[in-house]
Amino acid sequence: MPVNPPETMRQLRYDGAGGPEVIKLETAPVPRPGPGQVLIEVVAAGINRPDLMQRQGKYPPPKGATDVPGLEVSGRVVALGEGVDAPALGDEVCALVISGGYAEFAVAEAGQCLPKPKALSLTDAGGIPETFFTVYSNVIQRGRLAAGESFLVHGGSSGIGSTAIQIAKAQGAKVFATAGSAEKCRFCEELGADHAINYREADFAEEIARLTEGRGVDVILDMIGASYLQRNLASLAVEGRLVLIALMGGYKVDGLNITPVMLKRLTFTGATLRPRPKADKAEIAQGLARDVWPKLDAGEIRPVIHATFGFEEARKAHELMESSAHLGKILLLTGR
């Protein structure tokens, strides 16, 4: 049975911008769902690299959103806003939230909630929404990856990468990944990548050319940006699509030769999920429910949970992500 939400709850906030030391545990009023929203009693909140950027002051929450960090949660629905038919009170769900996930109770748009997959615990479901919404919308919808095509994801061992490998493989694509160590490459191949490239030991563009006999790949999901752009263009096949979702390697490129765009009829696009309108996110949720949820329900694909931390240990959780030593997802548990 759903609990009656209490008046107050524990939440994490950033006390200014800086390192993990600015993360503070505090008590705050439980938020109330508005029209079209639900209140979730949070079991787990996923940590994503954008949370670290927000902590450093480089990624402020959109106007009107709470400054409590956290982009995804799992838990039980405990209150419904006006006009919500589904999910229902007591349902176990995971949800994409615009912010406010690092709390014992979080408000989510009803259209951004999806049922807990049958094969997963409610805790592990907290590691789904941010990477699954991002990968599905960028690789399947924007990148139009089709069965029989080939796909390259950079940062294959990241939260995003581990999801991308599985979704692309389930789509029937040949999958390549880059990662920064032999252990990370092994992890990518165990998840289903046909070939992982240790970018610290080999030039990924030379390896892609060798592995595809000079053809290149059909779709690249890139989180590195400027420092990879020329080599990404070189690694695409004719009619290839490059989808940019982050800029860990910078955003300005000197001396770029854009000729391959023309000669190979390439598409260069990108997106960032958080500021997209509610209607877009609801449409992505519907696509996920149709195309991906049956595979999560059957246990064919899953979020890979590297580690979990209590709220008191949130600083350690951020330090772990900052070290990039993790494989897959890191979760915060509320203990509820």
Ligand SMILES: NC(=O)c1ccc[n+]([C@@H]2O[C@H](COP(=O)([O-])OP(=O)(O)OC[C@H]3O[C@@H](n4cnc5c(N)ncnc54)[C@H](OP(=O)(O)O)[C@@H]3O)[C@@H](O)[C@H]2O)c1
């Ligand atoms: N556009 C969107 O809508 C959207 C949504 C969610 C996330 N993102 C972005 O996607 C990226 C992955 O997010 P995530 O939550 O999956 O993060 P994550 O698990 O921390 O993954 C980041 C990975 O990138 C690799 N990496 C490469 N260059 C790096 C650098 N200069 N600094 C740190 N790591 C580097 C690291 O692995 P190696 O050891 O292999 O280098 C690291 O494991 C982030 O940049 C995030 O901002 C974008």
